[in-house]
Amino acid sequence: MKTDALFKRAYNDALxxxxxxxxxxxxxxxxxxxxxxxxxxxxxxxxxxALADQGVVGGGGRQRFVxxxxxxxxxxxxxxxxxxxxxxxxxxxxxxxxxxxxxGSLINELELARQFGVATTVIREFLNxxxxxxxxxxxxxxxxxxxxxTSSFALELIEIREMFELxxxxxxADLPETSPLWHELRELRAAHVDLLGELDARFQDFSHLDxxxxxxxxxxxxxxxxxxxxxxxxxxFHYHYQWNKRDERERNEVAIREHLTYIDALLSRSRPAxxxxxxxxxxxxxxxxxxxxxxxxxxG
Amino acid sequence: MKTDALFKRAYNDALxxxxxxxxxxxxxxxxxxxxxxxxxxxxxxxxxxALADQGVVGGGGRQRFVxxxxxxxxxxxxxxxxxxxxxxxxxxxxxxxxxxxxxGSLINELELARQFGVATTVIREFLNxxxxxxxxxxxxxxxxxxxxxTSSFALELIEIREMFELxxxxxxADLPETSPLWHELRELRAAHVDLLGELDARFQDFSHLDxxxxxxxxxxxxxxxxxxxxxxxxxxFHYHYQWNKRDERERNEVAIREHLTYIDALLSRSRPAxxxxxxxxxxxxxxxxxxxxxxxxxxG
DNA sequence: CTGCAGTCCCTTATGTACAAAAAACCTTCA
DNA sequence: TGAAGGTTTTTTGTACATAAGGGACTGCAG
Numbered sequence: 317m318k319t320d321a322l323f324k325r326a327y328n329d330a331l332x333x334x335x336x337x338x339x340x341x342x343x344x345x346x347x348x349x350x351x352x353x354x355x356x357x358x359x360x361x362x363x364x365x366a367l368a369d370q371g372v373v374g375g376g377g378r379q380r381f382v383x384x385x386x387x388x389x390x391x392x393x394x395x396x397x398x399x400x401x402x403x404x405x406x407x408x409x410x411x412x413x414x415x416x417x418x419x420g421s422l423i424n425e426l427e428l429a430r431q432f433g434v435a436t437t438v439i440r441e442f443l444n445x446x447x448x449x450x451x452x453x454x455x456x457x458x459x460x461x462x463x464x465x466t467s468s469f470a471l472e473l474i475e476i477r478e479m480f481e482l483x484x485x486x487x488x489a490d491l492p493e494t495s496p497l498w499h500e501l502r503e504l505r506a507a508h509v510d511l512l513g514e515l516d517a518r519f520q521d522f523s524h525l526d527x528x529x530x531x532x533x534x535x536x537x538x539x540x541x542x543x544x545x546x547x548x549x550x551x552x553f554h555y556h557y558q559w560n561k562r563d564e565r566e567r568n569e570v571a572i573r574e575h576l577t578y579i580d581a582l583l584s585r586s587r588p589a590x591x592x593x594x595x596x597x598x599x600x601x602x603x604x605x606x607x608x609x610x611x612x613x614x615x616g
Numbered sequence: 617m618k619t620d621a622l623f624k625r626a627y628n629d630a631l632x633x634x635x636x637x638x639x640x641x642x643x644x645x646x647x648x649x650x651x652x653x654x655x656x657x658x659x660x661x662x663x664x665x666a667l668a669d670q671g672v673v674g675g676g677g678r679q680r681f682v683x684x685x686x687x688x689x690x691x692x693x694x695x696x697x698x699x700x701x702x703x704x705x706x707x708x709x710x711x712x713x714x715x716x717x718x719x720g721s722l723i724n725e726l727e728l729a730r731q732f733g734v735a736t737t738v739i740r741e742f743l744n745x746x747x748x749x750x751x752x753x754x755x756x757x758x759x760x761x762x763x764x765x766t767s768s769f770a771l772e773l774i775e776i777r778e779m780f781e782l783x784x785x786x787x788x789a790d791l792p793e794t795s796p797l798w799h800e801l802r803e804l805r806a807a808h809v810d811l812l813g814e815l816d817a818r819f820q821d822f823s824h825l826d827x828x829x830x831x832x833x834x835x836x837x838x839x840x841x842x843x844x845x846x847x848x849x850x851x852x853f854h855y856h857y858q859w860n861k862r863d864e865r866e867r868n869e870v871a872i873r874e875h876l877t878y879i880d881a882l883l884s885r886s887r888p889a890x891x892x893x894x895x896x897x898x899x900x901x902x903x904x905x906x907x908x909x910x911x912x913x914x915x916g
Numbered sequence: 917c918t919g920c921a922g923t924c925c926c927t928t929a930t931g932t933a934c935a936a937a938a939a940a941c942c943t944t945c946a
Numbered sequence: 947t948g949a950a951g952g953t954t955t956t957t958t959g960t961a962c963a964t965a966a967g968g969g970a971c972t973g974c975a976g
Binding site: 318319320323378425426458459 | 957963
Binding site: 655740 | 926927928929933934935936937938939944945946
């Protein structure tokens with residue numbers, strides 16, 4: 317049976333929407349709600365039925381209205397609103413980065429399924445799509461081998477990243493003045509400055525900003541393979557930022573300042589300045605990443 | 617139920633092995649056969665039981681021998697010895713490259729499953745792993761959109777290829793004299809010369825040689841992401857060579873000569889010569905590929 | 917005639933079942 | 947005693963069932 321995490325999330329969102337309305341106010345049309353909640357009308361109807369059950373909305377057909385203005389109905393627990401596939405990724409990364417599994421060991425689908433509380437099918441599908449991240453390998457006879465987050469993985473990752481980033485940064489400098497990306501870059505610069513101002517409170521927001529920035533640079537000359545590669549980068553850095561707490565604030569401050577230099581170089585369109593700033597930033601990202609890898613990276 | 621294509625392939629292989637033995641000769645041990653046929657001993661035992669049923673081998677336990685020297689038993693049909701997943705890839709590429717499906721259209725799992733004669737699970741798993749080749753995209757709401765083999769796909773593919781190949785070629789030139797790769801390179805050069813000599817008869821063998829050569833170059837400085845990328849290259853070129861028959865012989869001859877120039881440049885270790893030969897080869901590969909793409913590549 | 921809700925059908929996601937294949941363990945005989 | 951065959955246990959690949967969710971079609975009301 318398919319999980320109804322989508323329904324539950326949308327239901328919770330709908331509860332928030334109704335809370336904004338006055339008692340007795342009419343409910344927006346199903347089509348409108350569908351657009352607002354980003355789900356199909358089928359799901360909206362299911363939600364409306366559930367809300368009617370809960371007494372939150374009254375009436376029926378075209379005469380639906382808010383019955384209780386204060387959100388009396390309890391929302392679904394947060395955990396149930398996350399699709400199984402997302403939870404599996406999170407749990408798997410945790411399992412791997414926490415060192416519960418050694419590099420080179422076999423992955424047992426059934427065991428993981430039990431441990432994560434999902435069906436083996438979900439694990440199987442996850443492993444299949446996770447393969448592209450380079451952290452696991454398929455054995456010829458079936459089954460999967462864990463490669464692990466080793467320093468050789470980090471080195472190989474960073475090597476490709478440097479090639480792609482330098483290429484994209486150059487392309488960015490060649491963008492016509494009219495490109496909307498320049499505006500986005502300036503906005504992103506402002507976001508960096510903002511974050512730097514309140515770094516003590518929000519220093520964990522950097523991970524997201526980092527991903528946005530590097531994807532913006534790549535948008536100068538889109539290439540689906542580079543985009544795909546940035547998914548890997550984003551994943552690795554996301555979890556890396558989550559798990560490696562050492563000097564987190566300092567690391568992020570350094571990175572933000574490097575970004576700013578890099579952004580200014582891009583804005584100046586000076587090729588040498590861009591290359592220098594880009595290389596410098598990548599070099600320090602490399603150091604950070606390698607320091608946190610698990611092993612020697614000596615593998616077959 | 618799991619298919620027994622593995623058993624059938626190994627059974628056919630085993631039939632060939634027994635045909636080499638004299639009537640009455642003893643059969644190698646189960647362990648040895650398992651290694652020889654590249655399957656587990658469990659499968660070997662199943663094969664031996666089947667062969668005994670067919671009267672090809674007699675005796676039992678430690679006294680098994682060949683009963684009929686001439687291979688009297690019929691092997692399984694070729695088609696049944698290919699795992700479903702491999703057949704699906706072939707059929708899918710055919711379906712796509714033949715133009716049965718337009719770029720941008722939705723992929724219907726059930727329909728494909730029926731058309732290819734497999735269960736939907738197999739299609740699903742295939743699409744999941746095929747995603748990395750960049751020819752299909754996942755829709756946010758589930759399901760897949762066909763991107764197709766467009767010229768923008770080809771251009772993006774080639775761009776990455778050039779970056780990777782130049783990088784690896786440089787690394788190759790820096791290999792120590794003692795590296796075994798130099799020997800392999802010389803062997804590969806000989807294979808090219810051989811093929812050139814009998815090109816009229818064997819010109820289709822080039823596809824395989826091409827893949828071997830480029831993977832060898834990459835082996836100079838292994839990187840799992842580049843390796844993964846070469847899977848894409850190999851796939852595309854493999855099917856491209858199969859489907860684009862126009863000027864096939866001439867194209868291959870040109871490519872072989874370019875390879876020879878490229879190999880000689882590598883052997884000379886001259887950086888400028890390597891870069892020139894590499895670029896020249898990639899440029900003509902690019903032309904060939906782009907000429908055979910299906911559309912304008914104008915997509916969202 | 918336009919936007920809405922009612923209804924129906926199609927497709928996909930996920931759990932479960934079961935056979936194939938692998939791997940581990942046990943027994944036997946030269 | 948060690949290499950072979952016999953037996954049992956695990957694990958994976960594939961089919962199938964079923965609910966969730968998307969989308970098309972229809973008739974109605976303003």
